[in-house]
Amino acid sequence: MSKTRPLTILMRSLRQRCPACGRGRVFDGWLAVRDECEECGLTFNRGPGFYLGAVYFNYGVTALVTVIVFFTLYLGFGYAIESIVWPLFGFCLVFPLLFHRIARSLWLGFDELFDPHAKSEPSAEDNA
Ligand SMILES: [Zn+2]
8 A cells, every 4th residue: 555645646646647746747648648757757557458447437437427417316306317318328428538537547546556656567678
């Protein structure tokens, strides 16, 4: 477990900053994750498939928000199901695209919290 407090890592992840130092930016452009932190050198690109976990974060948050909004509107405010479903369907298509960067940053912070300063495996090119 990281020495950095979980709330600090969460706030750094939400700001899309390095979970270790809080200064370096995680992204270089819209989709590309930097290979490492420009400030402290923490490895961001931890190998193929590492950011698959971010998909689960993205899916979970999307599903949770959808369910909460649906039941709030349906049971709390008495909206008809037909008037709720299509807007929520649109939300389910658009929100994951907008949340993509934060989900990746949260996944990086989650990994840093439980496996601090993990380094990527040396590639075959490094051994040549
Ligand atoms: Zn850093």
